[in-house]
Amino acid sequence: MPKITVVGLGPGRPGLITMESWQLMKEAQHLILRTRIHPTVAALEKEGLSFATYDDFYQEAPDFETLYRTIAGDLMQRARKMGNLVYAVPGSPLVAERTVVLLRELAAGSDVEVEILPGMSFVEVLYTRLGIDPIDGLTILDAEDVGTLTGCPAQSLVITQIYDPIIASDTKLMLMELYPDEYEVTYIHNLALPDESIRRIPLYELDRQHDVDHLTSLFVPAPQE
Template sequence: MGSITVVGMGPGSFGLMSMEAWELMQNAPQLVLRTAVHPTADELKKKGIRFSSFDERYESADDFESLYNSIAEELTDRAAEGEELVYAVPGSPLVAERTVVLLREKAEKKHVELKIHPAMSFVEVLYTRLGIDPISGLTIVDAADLERLPLDIPTGIVITQVYSPMIASEAKLSLMELLPDEFEIIYTHNLGLPDESIRKIPLYELDRQPDIDHLTSVYIPAREKDERFDFAPFTEIMRRLREPGGCPWDREQTPESLRKHILEEAYEVIEAIDKGDKELLCEELGDLLLQIVFQARIAEETGHFSMQDVIDGIADKMIRRHPHIFGDIEASDAAAVMVNWEAIKRREKPERSSAIDGLPPELPGLMAAAKLQQRAASVGFEWPVIDDAWAKCREEAEELREAVKNGEKAHIEEEMGDLLFACVNLARLLDVPAELAVNKANRKFRSRFSYVEKKVHEHGKRWEDFDVDALISFWEEAKAQERISI
């Protein structure tokens, strides 16, 4: 079994490559470059260093992902067969180098030894030249991935791999979805080389530059907060309603008086979702947003926080709690995302000593039960298999039956609570939100009962004129009507 040692050739000139990388390349049994189209490769030739590269594959590959995958596949196959390889990549192996990401995955599967050495990337040269402190935040993205760039990134953005006018044109069009055409960007070329060029240009001129090639990158300065989020028209309406001379009702409201409205609007949003009515959902989301803006306005009047603070806070939290998107953490599936999310929450709220701390006491009972169970499951307190949850429901139902036989009210209430709690746990394991399920059942009962009530009135009789069997027949008619409408 051989090995792969990955080194970086630095951002450009030979002098910016590390001594460690130079020594490893000098002494390499087999030196392989991802590409020889790099200033350092010319210096290697002059110094008599023999190497091979994958440049010929760039012409025949269908796309970059398949190209990089084939490179990683060949390198790990060769190492598995006993070759000792030094693999050199432009810049740093750890900055925007897809082949190294793929090498890690394939080397682990094939049990190939992989060593990755740090190196200087073009990013260090860029923030040195531009006077940027990276501690304030920097987002690095491949030009091919710009379409996946989230809206309102709060940091400066470095766009790599702008290697042709076509790629520059595609990048420009993607950025114009987020930025004004005239937005000033910084175009960089040949960073770290004697003929390096750094110039400010309007966004619309990005693909018109005469020197676009593999050493081209772009920097998008961070935008001001008031450019990222514009709630001004909405918040201005609320300000006027709350000011002297505004609406008497709006002026009288307090955070406490609005609590019930928040709950009502949230449930109306859920109802609109369940109905699949997109126009109603849009309306109800606006009503819910009104409650958020209302609360923020009251808080701003008392000097506690503003609507902008609310938006910035949640934007920062979403970035902070998604390190697999905005950082260097990997999450292969939704379960891994939730593990990361809970770990980050625990770090953010060290005052919570228990896994079940922090649940609002006002939560509806079924929702609170589900939350408690989910928190407990997150630390391993969970049924091994779902059959155990089914068995627990049957056990609690039997205990309720025995309590009813004994006739003690307090005991019946306790056992009924245990049965409901067990049913909520079963619903959670079946991925069915208990609170939403019971709300749906309530709406279904309301619809069917209304049908029964209509039939009673249509017969010109009173409820007591019908026996249970007759009423149940109306109920079954209602169920049949539902099936027909579906």
């Protein structure tokens, strides 16, 4: 039975990739990355690892859901043709990674085995930097899902995938339906990298930040009683 092993590239520094994942990527005959746009990819290249990516698929897909379904389907086809392969995703395979969810669904009851290895995501670094304990209550949302909130949450929020100024503006407007315009939030950029920036800003300034990109997240603290 062909097998797809899914590993995580960690939140930013190469040292945060698990040793098990490093070893599997080094030994992989077929290594495929969802995207090469991630800080640890330079370390893979320095190690001399060869890999394919799905970056070209981003240009052709009309939306992210179509993109992720196409990637998952292509992985299944490649596994049937190539046999065993390793699929590497940013962060942890089990945190905010839609392609892994879809891949698991496609593999259920099929002729392809999928093994998902644990990895470190940005949230573990976030807990440390902000001094928060998720046991107190924390909701993690993709920026595109903020609109699904029907009221001001009692828990703190972590919002991911604020990858450009347009998404930042949309996210701000949706949050301002729930929180005061000047509500203090924490802007997080390049977490776990040397130029990491964590700063408190009023909510209305979210889309005015100069460094919004694919490594931008937001922490919205729970309202104080």
